[in-house]
Amino acid sequence: MASKAQRVPLGLRLTTSLFIIVWLILAAFPFFWTLWGSFKVELDFFSIADWTNALFGPRTQETYGSPFTGAGYYGAWVQEDFWRAAINTFIVCFFVVCTSLTIGTLGGYALSRSGFRYTFWLLIIALIFRAMPPITLVAGYMLPFFEWNVWGILPTTIIVLVAINQPFTLWMLHSFFQNIPKELDESAKVDGCTQFQAFRHVIVPVMWPGVITTGLFSFLLAYNDFAVTSMLLSESNRTMIPEIAAFLGTTYTEGNVMFAVAAVVSATAPLFILVMFFQRQIVSGLTAGAVKG
Amino acid sequence: MKHRTFFWFFLPTGLAMLLFIAAPIVSVVIQSLFTPHEAVFRTVESCTPFTCVQETIIDQEATRALREEAPLGRFAGLDIYFDRGHLAVNEVALIWRASNTWAEFFNRLGNLPFYRAMAFTLTYTFTVTPLLIVLGLMIALAVNSLHRHLKGLVIFFSLLPMIVTPLIGSLILFWMIDSRGIIGSAIQWMANDPGLSLKASTGLTWIMLIVYGVWHSAPFAFVVFYAGLQTLPKDQLEAAQIDGATRWQQVRYVVIPHIMPLVTFVALIQLMDNFRVFEPIVGFNAEAHATSLSWIIFNDLGGETRQLSAAAATSVMTIIGVAILLSPVLVRTWRDFKGKH
Numbered sequence: 073m074a075s076k077a078q079r080v081p082l083g084l085r086l087t088t089s090l091f092i093i094v095w096l097i098l099a100a101f102p103f104f105w106t107l108w109g110s111f112k113v114e115l116d117f118f119s120i121a122d123w124t125n126a127l128f129g130p131r132t133q134e135t136y137g138s139p140f141t142g143a144g145y146y147g148a149w150v151q152e153d154f155w156r157a158a159i160n161t162f163i164v165c166f167f168v169v170c171t172s173l174t175i176g177t178l179g180g181y182a183l184s185r186s187g188f189r190y191t192f193w194l195l196i197i198a199l200i201f202r203a204m205p206p207i208t209l210v211a212g213y214m215l216p217f218f219e220w221n222v223w224g225i226l227p228t229t230i231i232v233l234v235a236i237n238q239p240f241t242l243w244m245l246h247s248f249f250q251n252i253p254k255e256l257d258e259s260a261k262v263d264g265c266t267q268f269q270a271f272r273h274v275i276v277p278v279m280w281p282g283v284i285t286t287g288l289f290s291f292l293l294a295y296n297d298f299a300v301t302s303m304l305l306s307e308s309n310r311t312m313i314p315e316i317a318a319f320l321g322t323t324y325t326e327g328n329v330m331f332a333v334a335a336v337v338s339a340t341a342p343l344f345i346l347v348m349f350f351q352r353q354i355v356s357g358l359t360a361g362a363v364k365g
Numbered sequence: 366m367k368h369r370t371f372f373w374f375f376l377p378t379g380l381a382m383l384l385f386i387a388a389p390i391v392s393v394v395i396q397s398l399f400t401p402h403e404a405v406f407r408t409v410e411s412c413t414p415f416t417c418v419q420e421t422i423i424d425q426e427a428t429r430a431l432r433e434e435a436p437l438g439r440f441a442g443l444d445i446y447f448d449r450g451h452l453a454v455n456e457v458a459l460i461w462r463a464s465n466t467w468a469e470f471f472n473r474l475g476n477l478p479f480y481r482a483m484a485f486t487l488t489y490t491f492t493v494t495p496l497l498i499v500l501g502l503m504i505a506l507a508v509n510s511l512h513r514h515l516k517g518l519v520i521f522f523s524l525l526p527m528i529v530t531p532l533i534g535s536l537i538l539f540w541m542i543d544s545r546g547i548i549g550s551a552i553q554w555m556a557n558d559p560g561l562s563l564k565a566s567t568g569l570t571w572i573m574l575i576v577y578g579v580w581h582s583a584p585f586a587f588v589v590f591y592a593g594l595q596t597l598p599k600d601q602l603e604a605a606q607i608d609g610a611t612r613w614q615q616v617r618y619v620v621i622p623h624i625m626p627l628v629t630f631v632a633l634i635q636l637m638d639n640f641r642v643f644e645p646i647v648g649f650n651a652e653a654h655a656t657s658l659s660w661i662i663f664n665d666l667g668g669e670t671r672q673l674s675a676a677a678a679t680s681v682m683t684i685i686g687v688a689i690l691l692s693p694v695l696v697r698t699w700r701d702f703k704g705k706h
Contacts (some may be wrong), residue, residue: 080510084612085510088506088507088510088511091503091504091507092504092507092508092511094508094520094522095504096519096522098580099522099525099526099580099584100522100525101521102524102537102538102541103529105535105541105547106537106540106541109540117540117546118540118543118546119545119547120545123547123550123551126547133592162391174377174404175377175378175381176378178374178375178377178378179374179375179377179378179379181374182366182371182374182375183375183584185366186366186371186372187366188368192702193583194375194379196695196698196699197382198382198603199691199694199695199698200388200688200691200695201382201387202388203687203688203690203691203694204386204636204684204687205640205641205643205659205683205687207641207643207659207662207663207680208390208393208659208662208680208681208683208684209385209386209389209390209393209680210389210662210666210676211389211393211396211662211665211666211673211676211677211680212388212391212392212393212396212677212680213385213389213392214390214666214671214673215392215396215437215673216392216435218606219436223669231381231385232385233382234385235381235382235384235385235386236385236386238378238381238382238386239382239386240377240450242378263373267366267367267370267374268370268374271374273641292528295530296530296531298531298532298643298647299644299659299663300532302667303663303666303667313530313532313533315657316532316533316536317532317647320650326676332536336536336537338538339530340530340533342632343528343529343530344524344525346528347524347525347528348521351520351521351524353516354524355520355524355588355592358585358588358589358592359588359589
């Protein structure tokens with residue numbers, strides 16, 4: 073029960089509400105504005121005459137007979153083959169998440185169950201690797217990849233992204249496994265299981281919450297990456313984010329900015345859905361490192 | 366766990382990190398000490414019936430052979446680090462001698478690419494980080510006082526700026542602040558200056574990038590602080606209330622000390638992350654006014670002429686910068702570890 077002392081005075085409550093509303097507008101309005109504008113023609117979305125044009129779309133009405141048009145989407149997805157980039161993104165994300173979770177789970181589990189001093193140093197090294205900006209590593213990949221003729225293809229990029237992902241995955245899963253009581257797999261080992269069998273039959277069934285949270289962040293890393301994918305993929309293998317960056321170069325000159333706007337909205341949609349369904353996991357993942365450390 | 370078992374469990378992830386993080390770092394360091402071969406020139410005499418002319422042409426075959434033989438290029442030592450594109454030692458010395466005041470010195474220093482990038486990177490890192498912590502804390506306090514049905518919704522929308530790809534987020538804002546976009550025209554209207562363009566001035570571009578940086582990272586601080594507020598000791602707050610502490614005093618003397626470790630955590634993480642600022646510069650198309658170390662690397666690597674050595678040298682210097690920012694984190698982790706054992 074809220075006592076009298078805890079009751080919030082009206083003035084303060086108003087200020088807080090106002091502040092929250094302002095923040096919500098700042099955080100969400102740009103996305104809705106762009107979503108709305110992506111169904112307009114360029115002269116409406118970027119209107120010199122009157123900003124309300126972007127809301128009601130008089131020029132879109134003039135051109136297409138309706139205030140909404142899918143022309144930007146048609147241009148991006150069909151004319152400019154954005155679907156290819158979407159498929160590439162899907163392939164990259166899928167394999168990055170699967171591979172990095174598989175090897176990360178094994179490594180994270182081992183780190184949490186081995187009491188030796190070197191586990192600490194391995195974690196420290198992982199922390200240092202986590203801090204490296206990925207772009208600084210790219211100069212090191214270029215020469216060998218050209219020499220071996222593996223530059224530009226998806227598998228190379230997937231392996232690189234998996235490796236860049238590992239330090240973070242290890243830290244997350246390490247702290248997650250530490251919260252699973254050691255007695256569980258110890259008792260399985262007493263019953264005659266090998267370490268791997270104990271892991272397989274005792275730990276795997278209970279590890280999914282942690283693995284899903286970690287997987288979400290692996291997915292975000294692969295999906296949001298720009299520096300590595302734009303440098304390591306050839307033009308025909310580009311994923312969505314470098315493809316959008318490439319659009320910008322060409323569309324400003326051709327006057328097809330709306331293609332890029334439509335592509336941007338298309339690439340944001342999966343993230344929206346992801347946050348909607350996995351909000352709890354994302355929040356817990358973000359705080360996992362912080363509250364403990 | 367036995368050493369042997371540990372080894373097999375750790376092998377795949379260890380190998381991935383060794384081959385694709387540790388090895389590239391070594392490779393980058395080596396690469397930065399070499400510079401590409403110059404083309405091999407050959408003098409030939411071409412004669413027309415009347416006169417003979419000495420011509421210097423590129424010996425394609427010999428050049429190719431040389432490049433095949435030593436793909437790294439020729440050894441240059443630390444030359445690349447000191448050249449005009451990086452630390453520019455000679456130029457700095459010249460400027461130092463030629464300038465009379467500090468202002469003049471820094472002004473001219475800002476024309477050298479490395480120092481220009483460094484100036485923006487450091488300004489960005491050290492303004493965005495404190496601002497986002499303050500904003501994140503304010504949002505966390507405000508959301509914490511909300512009704513619990515509203516909290517989920519507010520958290521959902523608050524997460525968006527952080528989750529969305531940096532390049533996409535900056536593009537969305539860039540289109541809005543375009544002089545024909547909604548924020549751009551609103552600012553023109555407020556400043557009563559129809560010619561005002563945020564993109565044209567260096568100062569405004571920097572402010573724009575900093576606003577973007579705070580917008581993008583504040584949700585992270587908010588989520589961490591919000592989680593910290595959930596573990597706030599109720600009895601301490603009540604004791605403060607009984608002692609007649611005002612609301613502000615409660616925040617100042619109970620809440621903030623409680624979440625201080627989290628503030629340190631967010632500050633350290635964000636210092637490192639903001640130091641690598643890169644996507645917003647591409648998204649905002651701002652390279653004419655603001656560049657960062659990461660952007661220089663990206664620029665050197667891209668395009669037709671892939672200047673691997675130049676990019677490698679900048680990479681090494683970026684890594685050194687990150688290492689400096691990382692050292693407090695390492696010291697902290699080391700202390701925690703010592704405390705546990």
